[in-house]
Amino acid sequence: MADECFYTVFETVAGFAAIGWNGTGVCSFRLPAGSAREAERALLRRLPDAGAAPPPLPVRAVIDGAVRYFAGGRVDFGDVPVDLGVQQPFFERVYTAVRRLGWGETATYGAIAKLLDAGPEFARDVGQAMAANPVPLIIPCHRVTAANGRIGGFSAPGGSHSKAQMLAIEGVEVRDGVVTRDVPQLGLGF
Template identity: 55%
Template sequence: MTGKTHYLIFDTAGGPCGIAWTAAGVVRFQLPGEDAATTRRLLLRHLPEAEAAEPPPAVARAVAAAQRYFAGEEADFTDVPLDLAGQSDFFLSVYDAARRLHWGETTTYGTLARDLGAGPEMAREVGQAMAKNPVALIIPCHRVLAAGGKVGGFSAPGGSSSKLKMLALEGISFAPPEPAQQSFGF
């Protein structure tokens, strides 16, 4: 991170979110929590020195996009400036690739690894990068699935059920498989 860190807790249709930034860009995004106090606590756990402030224009646009997103409207975060100082080159390449996934698009950890030239054996490392993503939603880690199109894990509050809700906002659903007997007409 570069410079002083500021933050804002704001309301969305999905619940209160948090965003933190430096002069270089957004350093952390906190997905909706149970209430504003919980969201603030989760955000500041990683940035105890951050101070509440009114956001600059680029951050205010990210806040407005997050509010649209949780209202079920298509939102694009590709122009949100990020401050990812301290991240490894591999994580940065994973984040850059994930950031190219648009509303309603998904991929898998293995496909993302292969697209980066790392080979599918690096899928686990891609998963680690997603699990440590400091700006979930802005870097849409919820759009990266496990092998076979399974949902996979999600390190945000609510775990994979939050991931499912976010994907559902984008029109992606995971219906439970029908029992085998029904497929044979029993």
């Protein structure tokens, strides 16, 4: 049944992460935290009725990819099936656009809004979508930065520091919260 959700907690070199899935795809992902309990609690806040279970092979592949990612391996999660649940239509469009950002590519909140034919006032809405992202890493919200060269906020454990570390894994240099080199931008005119 697509609505029945399961989860597991797993360890990476960056800490303990958690993944939730149903019959449609990955429905929750919690970035590494300091303890397995912390990762589990974060996931269960989103999926309170999920049951712990061994992951099926497709989910195991996502876990293996996440472990490789945090160890510095180049991993593409673009084909991972996801179930984001009911989302605001604008958020759905944001998630689709951000999912197209590849390894080491970044875009600003405003550039994502512009890509979606929304005015600059929608940059804040893009930021809200990133903060509410149910599957960070799979939808790479860490690749969306502020317009002023700053990396912007991050709601995962460790906040902006974790975002900077993830960008560094991908070769994006960040110093004192500022991207310090030109990074590849999504090839859509922004």
